[in-house]
Amino acid sequence: MNDPIFYKNNIPFFYPKSQFEITHDIYEHFDLSVKDQIKLHLSDQLWSGYPFQKILDFIENAIHPFNDFHILEIGCGVGRMASSIAFKFPHSSIWGVDYSFQMLNQARKSFIEGRSLNLSFENEGLGIIQHKSSALSNLKFGLTTAENLPFDNESQDFVYSSFTLDRLKNPLKGIDEMSRVLKKDGKLAIISPLNFIEKQHWIELYPTNKLIALLEQNGHQIIEYKDNFIVEQPFDRRGNKKIWNCVAIICVKED
Numbered sequence: 001m002n003d004p005i006f007y008k009n010n011i012p013f014f015y016p017k018s019q020f021e022i023t024h025d026i027y028e029h030f031d032l033s034v035k036d037q038i039k040l041h042l043s044d045q046l047w048s049g050y051p052f053q054k055i056l057d058f059i060e061n062a063i064h065p066f067n068d069f070h071i072l073e074i075g076c077g078v079g080r081m082a083s084s085i086a087f088k089f090p091h092s093s094i095w096g097v098d099y100s101f102q103m104l105n106q107a108r109k110s111f112i113e114g115r116s117l118n119l120s121f122e123n124e125g126l127g128i129i130q131h132k133s134s135a136l137s138n139l140k141f142g143l144t145t146a147e148n149l150p151f152d153n154e155s156q157d158f159v160y161s162s163f164t165l166d167r168l169k170n171p172l173k174g175i176d177e178m179s180r181v182l183k184k185d186g187k188l189a190i191i192s193p194l195n196f197i198e199k200q201h202w203i204e205l206y207p208t209n210k211l212i213a214l215l216e217q218n219g220h221q222i223i224e225y226k227d228n229f230i231v232e233q234p235f236d237r238r239g240n241k242k243i244w245n246c247v248a249i250i251c252v253k254e255d
């Protein structure tokens, strides 16, 4: 694995994100993005459960429970899924990587330091959340781009990514990198609403048979594929919500 270039708040940076890049990255904006991710991923008490539990179940069901796996999440955001997996699979070691320092800083506070979170969602008619976390010794977070992962070739047993593929500047390179770091017989799980941000990405990866073909060209055999995998993102007290129509794919890297 590459050495970090520098650390900020104990978070290793494997990519030297510039001030210009930080200023222009919506995911660095606390009120617009990080708070939204906290509301979705760390506020179960507001929703009587974890809204993305269906995704977490889909991922966890693909992980062998007794192995000491190397597991990697791409685009881990505030760290909820990586921390749940680290908790459930204590013999495995988990890395969560993301391009947003602010997301990772929240992830670090909650799941590396085990700090409680106290945040108001009263503007949305909701209450104050008090998320209690615990520090997990088998979990690490780092800043990088999905398109340039700091991990060695064939070093990971399980790689997964939720709601991130369609956010990447270069999703094809992201898929190449996920394939590169995965061991032979390792599994890759991708859950995405395929809500691409650039015309070129729609051309390259939509409809879903293009994504499937690309994964197969990268040496993967699809073992599970669900289209119309619906997840809901609630956002206020009235019950307004976004409904996301995702694909959920699990594939195995062949020889």
Ligand SMILES: C[S@@+](CC[C@H](N)C(=O)[O-])C[C@H]1O[C@@H](n2cnc3c(N)ncnc32)[C@H](O)[C@@H]1O
Pocket (backbone or CB within 6 Å): 027, 074, 075, 076, 077, 078, 097, 098, 099, 100, 103, 144, 145, 146, 147, 161, 162, 163, 164, 167, 168, 169
């Ligand atoms: C919509 S959020 C998804 C977070 C979480 N995985 C989920 O399921 O809700 C997208 C995440 O991808 C990250 N991201 C965007 N571009 C990235 C890139 N090139 N490399 C790594 N992460 C990236 C963002 O910082 C953000 O945390």
